[in-house]
Amino acid sequence: MGDEKIHWRSGCPISSALDVVGDRWTILIIRDLIIYGTRTYSEFLDSPEKISTNILADRLSLLTSLKLIERTQPEAAARNNAFRLTKSGAALRPVLLGLGKWSHTHLKPFHADIVKIH
């Protein structure tokens, strides 16, 4: 359920960051939290990229175990619950903004439909 141990490929900090967020979906979940204020499981499912339920559950579990996100009411039932960023997760904001800016500047020739955030 997502909390299987991470395989750290090296001691390089960039490599280690990718061992955590270096897949197609994890950063999108963090984007939803940082930029769009997404909070619940079904709100994440509504994002335009259409993550599937098992992947979402797996990543939420992993991000929780690494303390990038946490549940707003740890004691409450799942249906009443929501997620929010921790300081650690929120600290990824400049990275995401940098990615978005780079994308908008350098990927336009290959993907004309890229829009600006906000």
Added chain:
Amino acid sequence: MGDEKIHWRSGCPISSALDVVGDRWTILIIRDLIIYGTRTYSEFLDSPEKISTNILADRLSLLTSLKLIERTQPEAAARNNAFRLTKSGAALRPVLLGLGKWSHTHLKPFHADIVKIH
């Protein structure tokens, strides 16, 4: 071989950036170019994370077609060749530095062996 079309999941710039560099290896190749001055195929293979030959060839081909990197001597034979960043690829530097900094600050509790770059 790597230049198959990219599937753009949405118009979101962050999502689009991940459609290009959102896997475990692509950013490491760019890291090698930006931070360690790696230039040749065999030098990439020597990185501590040990990318395999087919993945490396595939990613180099993809990054070339998207003009994040280019060959230093396009006309020369493969064995005499090397890669370098284009402006577009080099523009990812702040993103990589941000990732490294985040990692060093927030991943230490889970991976004590993280070292600093340089």
Added chain:
DNA sequence: CCGCATCCGTTACGATACTG
């Protein structure tokens, strides 16, 4: 209903062997 877990076909990865 909502938040997952499970099943299962398909795709991507990763190690190794091999070729020009």
Added chain:
DNA sequence: CAGTATCGTAACGGATGCGG
């Protein structure tokens, strides 16, 4: 040395089931 071919394995992705 710079790749390509092959093939076993792991991850993904969609459908569905199920408990609270």
